[in-house]
Amino acid sequence: MRALAILRDAEIRMRKLWLTASPLRALSETLLLAGLVIGLSLLAAPHTPTTAIVQVDPALILLSGPVCATWCALRLRPAHRVWWREALVEGSVGIILGILPFTIVVVSVYIFVVDRGYQLQLPTVRVFGVFPLAWFAALLFGAFSLEFVVARMGVRVALLWNHMRRTQLRWSLTHAQLLAAALASLTIFIPISLFTLSFRDLSVYRLVPAAFVFVVLTSLGLLIMLPSSAVVSMFLARYMNRRLETLTNATAALRAGDYSVRVPVTGEDEVAQLQHDFNTMAGELERAMRDLQAERDTVATLLRSRRELVAGVSHDLRTPVATLRGYLESARARWESGAEQLPDMLRRDLSVMERETLALQSLIDDLFTLSRAEVDRLEMHPEATDAVSLARGLVASMAPLAWQRSRIEVVADIGPGIPPVMVDPHRLEQALRNLAQNALRHTPPGGIIAISVSADAGRVLVGVKDTGEGIRPDELPHIWDRFYRGASAIEKGSGGTGLGLALVKELTEAMGGTVTVRSVPGQGSCFTLSLKAAQAAVRQPHTLAG
C-alpha cells in the first residue's frame, strides 16, 4: 500500500514537472544543464598547450544540444495567450537557447585554455580541432535553437492530440491503436539495432553517435508505420463511434420527450446489449407515459362532469326555491297585515314551510360555494397589452351612457411613452369597468371621471379618478372587503353590492399588480392600478381561486 502511495506521489510530481516552468526558469535550468555538460566535456578533453586546440568529440557536445533543448521544451509551460505573443515568447527562448551555450563555450575556452598562459587569438581557435569558432557557433545554434523549436512543435501536437482524444471517443480509440502499433514497431527495431551494434567494436565516443543514428532510424520507421496504422484505426473507430452516436442521439431525443425513439441493434457485443436495453427502456417509458396520460384524461373528464353537475343542480334549484320563498313570504305578509284570516293550523304549517325553505336555501348556497370553488377559477392569460387603447376603448364605450344618464363626462388622460403591460386584457378591462362604474355611482351630475394611463419606472399606472363625493378616511381600510358598502352608499341607496372593489383587488393582484386609493371627501377619489410593464416577462398561465 505504502509503495503504491509513493508511486502515486511520484506520478503526481512527474506530472507537475512537465510544462509547468516559467520561461525564465526553464531557460536557467537548461543553461545549467548545458553548462554542466559542455564544461565537463571541455574539462575532461585532452588538449595540447602548443596548438591550443581543444580536442573533444564534437558529437558529444552536439548531442547535448538536443537533450537540453528537449528538456527546455518539456519544462516550458504553455501560456494561453494570443498566438503571436506565444510565438514571440517561445521564439525568444529558442534564440537565447542558441546564443548562450556558445557564450559558455567561449568563456570555457578562455578559462581553461587562455588563462593557462597561452598566447591565443580568438579567431584562430579551432574547436574540437576541426571547426572554426564561427562554424561551431552555427552548429550549436542549430543544435539548441532548431531542436527546441522542433521539440516545442512536438509538444503542441501532443497537447492537441491529447485534447482531441479526451473529447472524442474516435480519437481515443485511434490513440490506443496507434500506441499498440508504436510499441510493436519499437519491439522490432530496438533488438535489431542492438544486434547490429553488437557486431562492431565500439568505443564510448562512437557508441553515442551510433545510438543517435539508430534513434533517428527508429523514428523514421515509426513515421512510416504510424500513418498507415492510423488510417486503419480511424476506420475501425468510426464504425464503433457511429453506433455510440446513434445511441447518444436517441437518448437526447428521449430526454426531450420523444418516447417513440428506438435504435437499431447491431452485432452482439456490449454496445449491442446497450442498444437492446435502451429500446426496452424506451418502450416501457412510452407505455407508462401513455397510461398516465389516459388516466389523467379520465380523471379530468370525471372532474369536469362532476363540476358541471354540481353547478347545474345548484343553478336549477335556485328558481324553484326563489318562487317558493316568494309565495311564502307574500302569504305571511298578508296575514300579518290582517288582510286575510288563516286558520291557526295553516299558519303554523306555513311557518314550518318557510323555515324549511330557508334551510333548503342555505343547503343550496353551500352546494353553490362548493361548485364555485371548483368551477370558478379565474383563468389568467397574461399577454403584452396596450393599456392605452384599452383605456380609450373603455372611455368610448362608457361615455355616452354616463353623459345621457347623469351628465358625467368620462375622459381618457394618457401620458407619453406608455410601454405595453403584462396582463390579461379582459381581466384588466373588467377591473377598470368596476372602478369606473363605482365612480359613476358616486359622482354628482356635471362631474368628471378620468381614466388615466402613465408610465413610471418599469411599471404602468392605470388610474380611475372622479370628482365625486370621496371616501371618508375611516372607511378607506374597509372598501376592499367583500360585501362592504360605504355608509353613504347604504344611506342613499346608490346601488352596488359591495363586490366590485373586492373583485378589482383580486383581479389586480392575480395579474401581479397592486391597487391603491387616495380620496379627499367632497373632492373625489383616485384608484390606481400599478401594473408590470411587459419586458421579456415570463408567459405563464396563472390561476386564482375565486
Next chain:
Amino acid sequence: MATILLVEDALELAEVIARELESAGYHVLAAGDGLSALDLLSKEACELMVLDWMLPRLDGLEVLRQVRRMPGPIASIPVLMLTARGEEMDRVVGLEVGADDYLTKPFSMRELVARVRALLRREEVIRQTLRADAAPQGTVLDYGVLELNPEAHQVTLDGASLDLSPTEFTLLHLLLRSPGRAFSRAYLMEAAWQEVSIGGDRSVDNVILRLRKKLGTMGNLIETVWGIGYRLRPEHGGAE
C-alpha cells in the same frame, strides 16, 4: 307611481314578484322572454327594469346590451339583474356594462323591493340635481366678499358691483351654488348655452377666463380640474 318592467320566464316567480312590487305601489309590466321585453320597452314608458339572466329567445345580457344601444333616454333606464349562478355576478358587476344592481336567486322579496326603491331614488336624486342646476333660484349666495343676488341679477365683490354678461353670470351662479363640486366643460356649456358641447370648443374656457379677470383677487378661487373642468375652491379663504 313608477312603472317597472319585469322580465322573468318562470311564471310563478314572475307572478309573486309582480304581486310584491304592486303592493309596494309600483305599476308592473311583465314579459316572459327577451324579445317581448324589448318590444314592451319600445312601446311603454318604463322607469326601471328587473331582468332575469336566463331567458328564452334572447338572454338577459343581450337584452341589456340592446337596451343600452337604443336611441333616446330609454337607453339609460336603471336595470336590476336577477341571476341564478354566482359566477355570473362578477360578469354583471364587471365586464358587462349597464346593470345597475343585481340579486342572486333565491332572494328575499323584501330585499328586491328595497333595491328597486333604492335604484329609483338614485335616479330621482340625479334628476333633481339636474333640475336644480337648470332652474333659477332666488336665494342670495355669498362666498367671502363675493355676493350673488339672482333676483337682481347682480354680483358684488367687496361691496362693489361687477358687470357680468348673462353667460358669465349663469356659470358663476352654478359654481357658487355648490362650492367644491366639479363641473365638466361640456356640462357648463350645456348649462350656459343649452347646447350640446362640441369637442375642442373653448368658449367655456374663454368665459371662465373673463370671469377670473373680473373677479380680480377672487379669480383664483375658480380652480381648473384636470384641464377639462372647473370648480369653486370649497373652503372660504378670501385672504389667500
